[in-house]
Amino acid sequence: MQNIHSSPFQPQTAFEAPVFPKSDEDVEFVSLALQRNFVFANALSDEETSRKREMKSVVDAFEVHRVASAGTKISSRDLVGDYFYILKSGCVDYMGVDPATGSYGIVGRARRPGQSFGELCLLYDCFPPADCVSGDPRDGKKVPADGSSCVLWRMHKQTFRQIMAHRTMRRDVALRNALLRIRQFDGLDSEFIARIANALDVRTVGEGDTIYREGDPASEFFVVGGDGSTVELSGGGRPPTALGHGDAFGSSVISSPDGRRAETAVARTRSTLLVMDREHLDRTIGSLADALTLSNDRRLLKSLPLFRDSDFEDYEYELLAALIDRKELRGGTVVYEEQTMVEEPALYIVRDGLIDLICDEKPEREKVLREGDFFGEDTLTPDKNMKFGGPKGGTKYYQESIEVVSDTATVGMLTLSNIESVVLDLHRLVAPRAKSGGGRKRGLVKSRSASLEEDVNVHGLDDLNLLKLFGAGTFGRVWIVTSKGGGKTPYALKIQSKRKLLDKRQASSAKREREVMAKLDHPFVCHLVGTFQDAASIYMVMSLIQGGELLNLIQGGGAYGGLPEIATKFYSAGILEGLTYMHRRHIVYRDLKPENVLLDSDGYPVIVDFGFCECLPSSSIGLIGGIPRTNPPPLPFSVVTDKTYTFCGTPLYLAPEIILSRGHDRGVDYWALGCLLYEMLFSRTPFFTDRVTDQKSLFKNIVRGKWNVPNDKLTDAGMDILRGMLTKRPADRLGCLAGGYRDVKQHLFFRQVNFTKLVKRQIKAPWRPEIVDPLDISHFESFVDRDDKGMKDMEPLTEDEQLVFRDF
Incomplete structure (x- = not known):
């Protein structure tokens, strides 16, 4: 099944759901009809006492729609649907092509009051499977009293999406205010x-x-x-x-x-x-105590001038706080002495005990440090030659002496080397760069981890040699290219039509893909090398990955046909590392499937295609603060921004919370990883069975969490990790608990995987593709006979439309 998506959606804080008057009989009728439909029956809460209250706002938003004469088209299979309908009286015919005869005619009928259609249009932008046409009212179980052909209740998809988003956001705010x-x-x-x-x-x-x-x-x-x-x-x-x-x-x-x-x-x-x-x-x-410590450490780091004046992002503060080590000190221990050479630059935070800060040169600085105080921040700055102390070779001296005066003391220690592992460039501590607002500048730039043979400078399509077409999709093409400036390194050039992106309302997704990829630099994530545009298209130059799709292995593309468990562990561990790298940066991937995992020349998995990624604001820094809250001010309704509500993905791998419009976060990636892990093991997906004949049936299986394994060959650890990832409730899903991604990495299923060696690419892959030269794309579908007509002769963009792509 292909990708599906809704238009980019943002909840409106000032949204007021429409209320259309109804009799008590009408309210009961609509309510019963909704409870029989999987979207509404599952989209509302499970508790009985709240269901009726939540259902009321949905029921109130249904309006009456009367169709005057038989043969009137209610919705068309050629137009994206906007409404969900419930038949009140009369009859509706579903018109389409009969697969048995190949002729156009009636393929179904709604004639019983309470029957509904169009629910998928509420969830995402799709074409109805058939034309819905008002039929002869006498064919219905109930004939309209006003002489209409049929009478329907209907709700617009934007109304539904806003109601469901508001329900989740209001619940989140109420609960968080209570917990505060x-x-x-x-x-x-x-x-x-x-x-x-x-x-x-x-x-x-x-x-x-x-x-x-x-x-x-x-x-x-x-x-x-x-x-x-x-x-x-x-x-x-x-x-x-x-x-x-x-x-x-x-x-x-x-x-x-x-x-x-x-x-x-x-x-x-x-x-x-x-x-x-x-x-x-x-x-x-x-541990509540550890959570409080981590919360306080994050706020402390953000408050220190050395860090506060940098350009560090929220996710970097989170990673830094997690790297603060605990150190026990005995009474009388001298941590360091004034005017001695700095050996190990580090920031120290006092956890408990008493510590003397002594300064001969500036006696006014002397004081006793207690819980919550800190010292050593001066050791993290460079010397006059802009060299850092310790192993970095700088000439730095301690500005005070530090001695433990209580029987024991405990400190948190954040070393310069740990800081460097997160921020990569230590000079960001003293020379913060202006934030670019989303990525690298146009033209080609060298990636830290990409192995490029030469620096190239490309400003447009004329600077590249288009060598081979090896990918085609809805919005454009992918080519193998080299630089005309004498470069020998091949790249993948993704060309997307601006007109098609605008017509499909996916221009923002393309821009977001560029912004996300510009932040990513990981061995298991595809590298963006650079971008440019012209009047008709946008262009993304990326590293070339030649080993084909993971799907080929799963389906038996010359290797297995359903993977052995040891191979499944290798690929899923690599994918987990790539997802973890994104999640640490508050990026939700949302489109994990075997087609979007390619194999590089060594057989390692590489995640590609970031059009559905979403950057979520940090939920851990700055929204609430850390002041003790005896009577905290209530959080405003608009503060809950740590979920996204745009429907997108591939049906087979969608998490229940996406289908049910409840708002979602990184938990959807762990669900999709569970689906992919299942598929690698059994060469089929968990929710698509012989009885599933359409998307609606698939979605019902997903929201009910119905799946089983086709044989008894799976180990107990394999079954347990599947159960953990394919848990319906996101808060209970493996990867979303206290340990986060560590719970997945430390699961018994991955006991044989050395993740350190994996990231360093020191493990032999289960299968290594045979690649004969730098331009070999034999592991991909052949596009030799396809032309590029779809990219030409399209309606030109207006000035306002071109502005949509101004920052690309």
Whole structure:
């Protein structure tokens, strides 16, 4: 199945869902019809008490659509659909080509009130599978009373997308505001608050039910859920307290997991509660103490002038904080002495204990350092010759003496070498570059890890030799090229038609692809070498990967035909490393499939095609801050930006949260990796079975999480990692728990994989493609007989249309 996508979608914070008047009978009719449709039945929450409230905004947004005469076309298979319909009365004929006879005619019919069609149009931009035409009203089970041919309820796709996005965003804000009021979470940054909010479980309690009693063992904490839910706390020597939507209670378990309840909690109405036990909390964020430390370290690094004045991005602060090592020091230990040569430049953060800072030259600087204080930042700067101290050869001297004065002390230590491993160029600490806003400048530039034979300078198509066509898609072509300036290194040149991109509303995706690729430099990710454009097309010059698609191996392209488990581990481990590299930079890939993983000349996997990538804002830096929040101001509705709502991908690999329009993040890549891992093992995808005949059936299987293995040859570790990745709920999915990508890398399935050697390309690949020369593309489909007419004679762009590509 080919890629599918909706137009780029942004939730509107000021959106007001339309309300069309309905009788009680109409409300009940539309509600029942929606509950029978998989999109709506699954798109709303699972708790019964909230379902009706959430359904109301959806039901209110349906409007009546009357079709006056029989034979009127309601939707066309030649036009992208905009509406979802429910038949109220009359009849609708589905017109198309009968595969048996090859003739155009009726291929289906809606004649029972409550039948629906067009649900896929709500999810993404697609053409209906048939023309929908009003039929003879007498053919329906119910004849319209007003003389119309048929009467329908309908909802526009933009309305549906906005309602679903608002539902998710409002829920996220309400839960995060509730969690921010929990004393034990003071200091946690928004990444951890978001994880906890997403992982809360739902529980429904009846009116008068006792949730827990004073003296009971404490094991869970709670947040009051939907509107109308009320809980009363009593006992513990305090007057009764009424709690409503968004209030948290029972939080003593967070700091005292073995404690007892100090009050009694009773539901005063039928209520929805969001609940989490301490064990689940640990699975979600890890140790609370470690999460608080990491949150504080991130904020501290951002506050230090040395770092604050740099051009570091949020993901770099996150990586730096994760590299702060813990060091135990005994009383009397001298960490370093004033005016001695700097041997190991490092920033130190005091975790506990007392440490003296002594400065003979500037006595006013002397003080006792306690928890949260820091020292050593001066050692990270270069000398007058712009050389850094320690192994870097610079002449740097300590400006103070540091001695432990308590019995013991603990410090966090961030070394210069660890800083360099993240920021790559240490001079960014002292000479921050102006942020470019998205990537390299036009023309060809040398990649840090690409092995280029020569520097080239290309300003347009005339500077390149187009040698062989070896790829063709919806928007353009891919050629093997070399530089006319005498260069011998072949590259891949991706040419995309501006007109086609605009007509398909994918110009922003092409620009985003360039911006994303300009940030990536990893051995298992395709390298962007440079870009340029002319009046008709945009051009991307990339490294050439000659070994063909991973799909060829899976389907038995001369090697296996379904891969042995050891080979599956090799390829999936390489793909995981590439995805992890992107995720650390807040990039969600969203189009993982075997066609988008190529094999290089050594047989290593390389991820390509970044048109569906999305750069998410950091959810861990700066949204909430770190000040203790006794009475925190509520988060504004617009603050939740750590999910994206644009529908895109390939149907076979879509995660449930994409199909259900719930908003998604990097978790969709772990789901797709699970699908791909399954496909490598069994040469088929997990949700496409013999009974699946169309996309709707496929989507039903995905949102229900229905899959099984076709044989008993899979190891227990293989089955376990599949279960972990193909978990419907993103918060419980392998890769989305406290350990993140480490949970995947450390899974028993990958026990035989040395990831350090893998990234250094020191492992022999299971299969190495035979490549006879630098232009050999024999491992790809042949395009010898295809021409390039699709790129020519297209309608020229207007000035305003050209502005869309101005930064390419």
